[in-house]
Amino acid sequence: MDRQVGQTDRLRVARRAAERLALPAGLAVALAVLVAVFYYPVGSVLVEAVVRGGRLTAGPLLAVLADPFYTGAASALFADPLSVPSGFVTWLRAGLPPVEFGLFGFTAYQAALSTVASVLLGLPGAYLLSRFEFRGRRTLRSLTILPFVLPSIMVAVGFLAMFGRNGPLNTVLLSLGLGRVDVLFTLEVIVVAHAFYNAPLVVRLVTAAWETVDARRVESARAMGATPLRAFRDVVLPQLLPSLLTAALLTFVFTFMSFPIVLALGGLRLATVEVWLYARVQDLALAEAATLATLETVVTLSLTYLYLRYEARQVRAGSNISLPRRPLLDGVRTLADPARLGLLAYGLLALVVFVGPMASMVLASVTDAGGFTLDYYRFLFDQQVAETAGTTRPLPAIVNSLLFGAGTLLLALPIGVVVSVVATRGGRGSRLAEALLTAPLAVSGVVVGLGLLQTLVFGTVVMGHRLTATGPVAIVLAHAVAAYPFVTRNVTPALGGLDPHLPDAARSLGATRLRALLDVELPLIAAALVAGAAFAFAISIGEFDSTVLLAEGVDSYTMPVALERYIGNRSLGPNLGPATAMGTVLLAVTAASFVVIDRVGGRWER
Missing domain, CATH: 1.10.3720.10 (MetI-like)
Structure with a gap:
C-alpha cells in the first residue's frame, strides 16, 4: 500500500514537473521550428548575397545598387558618388527632364x-x-x-x-x-x-x-x-x-x-x-x-x-x-x-x-459569347481525366490545398498560441520576443520560398548527412510560417483582455501555468482560437508566393498554382474561361473558412 502511494506521489510530482516545463519547452520547440524553416532559410539567402568564395563582401549588393536597371538615377550614388553634384547641376540645366x-x-x-x-x-x-x-x-x-x-x-x-x-x-x-x-x-x-x-x-x-x-x-x-x-x-x-x-x-x-x-x-x-x-x-x-x-x-x-x-x-x-x-x-x-x-x-x-x-469571375465561368455555358467546368473535368503528361488536373490541386491547409493548421495554431502567451504573459522582453517571432509578416513569401528551396529542398548537410524535405513538406512549412502570425493577431488581444486574476486564482489552488492556460484561459478565448485557426487554414488555401516556387509535379501544386497555370497556358488561347472556372472553385473552398471567421471570430471582437 505504501509502495503504491509512493508511486502515485512520484507520478504526480513528475506530471507537475512536466507541466511546469511544458510552456518553456513549447517555446523552445516553436523557436526551433522557426529557426529551421524561417530564420535559417532566409538567413541563407542573405548570406549568399554577402559571401563569395568564403569571404564577406559587399560586392554583389553594390553591383545591384550601382546598376541603373535596379536603382535608376540613384545608381550614381553607388557607382560614382563624386559625380553626383555635377550630374545634379546638369539635370537642372537640362530643365528637370524625367528621371528613371x-x-x-x-x-x-x-x-x-x-x-x-x-x-x-x-x-x-x-x-x-x-x-x-x-x-x-x-x-x-x-x-x-x-x-x-x-x-x-x-x-x-x-x-x-x-x-x-x-x-x-x-x-x-x-x-x-x-x-x-x-x-x-x-x-x-x-x-x-x-x-x-x-x-x-x-x-x-x-x-x-x-x-x-x-x-x-x-x-x-x-x-x-x-x-x-x-x-x-x-x-x-x-x-x-x-x-x-x-x-x-x-x-x-x-x-x-x-x-x-x-x-x-x-x-x-x-x-x-x-x-x-x-x-x-x-x-x-x-x-x-x-x-x-x-x-x-x-x-x-x-x-x-x-x-x-x-x-x-x-x-x-x-x-x-x-x-x-x-x-x-x-x-x-x-x-x-x-x-x-x-x-x-x-x-x-x-x-x-x-x-x-468576384462577380465578374463567377459570371465569366458560366457564360460565353452564346450565353450560359458549363463548357469551362467540363474543360476542368476533361483536364482531370486527361492522360497527357504535364496536364494540370483540378482535383489533385483541391486535395493538395486541403491537406496542406490541415497540416498548416497543426503547426500554425500551437506556434501562434505560444507566441501569444509570450506576448501577454512574458514580462520583460516580451515585446522584443513578439517582434522576433512575428518577423515573417515582414518577409515576402518569395524570399521564404527561395530560402526553403536552397536549404531544405536542395538539402542541407548536418553532421555529414544531407537532410532534405520534399515539396509537400516544404510547402506546409512555408504556409505555417505565413499563417501563424495571424493566429497570434487573433489570440493575443483576446488573451490579453482576460482578467489576470483568473489564472492567478487557478495557480493559487495548485494549478501549474500550463494547467491554468488549458483549463481556464484557452476555454474562455475558444472563439478567438477558432477564428485564428480559420485564418491559418484560409491563408494556406490561398498562399501563392512561396508555393509557386516549391510546387513541382502532381504531388504538390495547389489551387492557386493551378489557377496561375491556367492563366498562363497559351494553348488555351485568349479565353479566360478555364481560369475563371478554377477561380470560382477556389472561391467556393475559401468561402467556408471566411464563414467560420465571420460567425465565430465576430463573437469575441470588441
Missing part, C-alpha cells in the same frame, strides 16, 4: 500610389461604419477581413474578367454608347487591385480609432464655438492620425511586396522587385535573386520596425462615451444631406470595386 526610377524606384512608386488609393477608398468606409447606423453594419465591418482571406491570384483573375475587352465594364460602356477602355496590364489596374486588398485594412484600423474618440471632447469644442469642421480638425483628426498612418505604412509594406497581383496584371513589363526576383529564380540566376531578396528584405524589415516602434508609442485609451451614430437612411433628410448622398455614391463605387471582380 529603376526597378526599386518603380516598386516604391507603385506602392505609394497604391497606398494613396487605398487610403482614399478606405476613409469614406471608415466614416460610414463609425458614424452611421444601418442594417448590416456589423456584417459589412466583418467583411473588412477580406484582404487576409481571399487568395490574391484569384482576385487577379477577377480583375482580368472584369476589365477584359469583353468584360462587364466594357459591356456597360458600350451599352451607354461609349467606347471600350483597355486598362489591363497597366499600372492603373494594379493600383486599383491593390486598393481592393488594402482599403479594407484602412477601414478596419481607422474605424476602430474613430469609435474610441471621446464625445465629451468634441462637445466641449462645439460648446466653445467651434464649427463641426473645426471640431473635426482640432479634436477628431489628431486621434485618427496614428491609426491612419499605421494603415498607410502597412499598406505600403504589403504593396511593396505584392507578387501575384503584379505578376498576373502587369507581368515583366510592369515588374516589381518581387516579380523580377521570381523571374531570376525561374532562370536559375539564384545568386542575383539572393542579392535582390536581401535588399528587398532590408527595406521591408526596416519599414516594419518603424511600424512596430510607432505602434508601441501609441496610447490606446478607451472612452466610456463614444460619438453617437446617426441613422444612414433618414427619410427626406437623407436627400438633403450632402454627407449621406456622398456615402451612397461611395457605396456604389465600393460595390463596383469590391464586388465587381
Whole structure:
C-alpha cells in the first residue's frame, strides 16, 4: 500500500514537473521550428548575397545598387558618388527632364500610389461604419477581413474578367454608347487591385480609432464655438492620425511586396522587385535573386520596425462615451444631406470595386459569347481525366490545398498560441520576443520560398548527412510560417483582455501555468482560437508566393498554382474561361473558412 502511494506521489510530482516545463519547452520547440524553416532559410539567402568564395563582401549588393536597371538615377550614388553634384547641376540645366526610377524606384512608386488609393477608398468606409447606423453594419465591418482571406491570384483573375475587352465594364460602356477602355496590364489596374486588398485594412484600423474618440471632447469644442469642421480638425483628426498612418505604412509594406497581383496584371513589363526576383529564380540566376531578396528584405524589415516602434508609442485609451451614430437612411433628410448622398455614391463605387471582380469571375465561368455555358467546368473535368503528361488536373490541386491547409493548421495554431502567451504573459522582453517571432509578416513569401528551396529542398548537410524535405513538406512549412502570425493577431488581444486574476486564482489552488492556460484561459478565448485557426487554414488555401516556387509535379501544386497555370497556358488561347472556372472553385473552398471567421471570430471582437 505504501509502495503504491509512493508511486502515485512520484507520478504526480513528475506530471507537475512536466507541466511546469511544458510552456518553456513549447517555446523552445516553436523557436526551433522557426529557426529551421524561417530564420535559417532566409538567413541563407542573405548570406549568399554577402559571401563569395568564403569571404564577406559587399560586392554583389553594390553591383545591384550601382546598376541603373535596379536603382535608376540613384545608381550614381553607388557607382560614382563624386559625380553626383555635377550630374545634379546638369539635370537642372537640362530643365528637370524625367528621371528613371529603376526597378526599386518603380516598386516604391507603385506602392505609394497604391497606398494613396487605398487610403482614399478606405476613409469614406471608415466614416460610414463609425458614424452611421444601418442594417448590416456589423456584417459589412466583418467583411473588412477580406484582404487576409481571399487568395490574391484569384482576385487577379477577377480583375482580368472584369476589365477584359469583353468584360462587364466594357459591356456597360458600350451599352451607354461609349467606347471600350483597355486598362489591363497597366499600372492603373494594379493600383486599383491593390486598393481592393488594402482599403479594407484602412477601414478596419481607422474605424476602430474613430469609435474610441471621446464625445465629451468634441462637445466641449462645439460648446466653445467651434464649427463641426473645426471640431473635426482640432479634436477628431489628431486621434485618427496614428491609426491612419499605421494603415498607410502597412499598406505600403504589403504593396511593396505584392507578387501575384503584379505578376498576373502587369507581368515583366510592369515588374516589381518581387516579380523580377521570381523571374531570376525561374532562370536559375539564384545568386542575383539572393542579392535582390536581401535588399528587398532590408527595406521591408526596416519599414516594419518603424511600424512596430510607432505602434508601441501609441496610447490606446478607451472612452466610456463614444460619438453617437446617426441613422444612414433618414427619410427626406437623407436627400438633403450632402454627407449621406456622398456615402451612397461611395457605396456604389465600393460595390463596383469590391464586388465587381468576384462577380465578374463567377459570371465569366458560366457564360460565353452564346450565353450560359458549363463548357469551362467540363474543360476542368476533361483536364482531370486527361492522360497527357504535364496536364494540370483540378482535383489533385483541391486535395493538395486541403491537406496542406490541415497540416498548416497543426503547426500554425500551437506556434501562434505560444507566441501569444509570450506576448501577454512574458514580462520583460516580451515585446522584443513578439517582434522576433512575428518577423515573417515582414518577409515576402518569395524570399521564404527561395530560402526553403536552397536549404531544405536542395538539402542541407548536418553532421555529414544531407537532410532534405520534399515539396509537400516544404510547402506546409512555408504556409505555417505565413499563417501563424495571424493566429497570434487573433489570440493575443483576446488573451490579453482576460482578467489576470483568473489564472492567478487557478495557480493559487495548485494549478501549474500550463494547467491554468488549458483549463481556464484557452476555454474562455475558444472563439478567438477558432477564428485564428480559420485564418491559418484560409491563408494556406490561398498562399501563392512561396508555393509557386516549391510546387513541382502532381504531388504538390495547389489551387492557386493551378489557377496561375491556367492563366498562363497559351494553348488555351485568349479565353479566360478555364481560369475563371478554377477561380470560382477556389472561391467556393475559401468561402467556408471566411464563414467560420465571420460567425465565430465576430463573437469575441470588441
